[in-house]
Amino acid sequence: MIDYFKKKEDLIVSKSIKHLHLSIDIDCWDLLVAPGTGVPESKGLSIHEFNKIIQILIKTGCIAAIDLVELNRILDKNNATLLIFEKLITKIINGVLFNSDIKK
Known part of the structure; x- marks a missing residue:
């Protein structure tokens, strides 16, 4: 999954994309991590994996909008x-x- 987003980072940069809308659906996280969603995912992303993906997207400098959905x-x-x-x-x-460090 993380490699997929690294490839997308290169694509974003090569296409000179200026703005990304980041839509985060909480049910992408594993059920053990995030039980508070209407559609829990038993093999979803860990917080570590999610953080890595976010780091990749932030590095592009293109995030212009964010929405977060499915918190129940x-x-x-x-x-x-x-x-x-x-x-x-x-x-x-x-x-x-x-542009702060989001690893913490």
């Missing part, structure tokens, strides 16, 4: 998904606005 607080357990959601969106925004 009713199905969440101990706010686990919400907390991950908040942490990751903060990292994405910091990476886009301030």
Whole structure:
């Protein structure tokens, strides 16, 4: 999956794409990581994999819009998904606005 996005990074740069709309559906994350979604994925992405993909996309400098969907607080357990959601969106925004390191 990460190699796929590395190839897309090269494509974005080579085509001089200026703006990307990043749409993140929380059910792409593994069920054990993010139980608070209506359509849980038992073999979804880990947070580490997701972070790597986001790092690749941020490096392009083209992210112009972000939307996050499918958070279901009713199905969440101990706010686990919400907390991950908040942490990751903060990292994405910091990476886009301030070019800060999002590995942390």
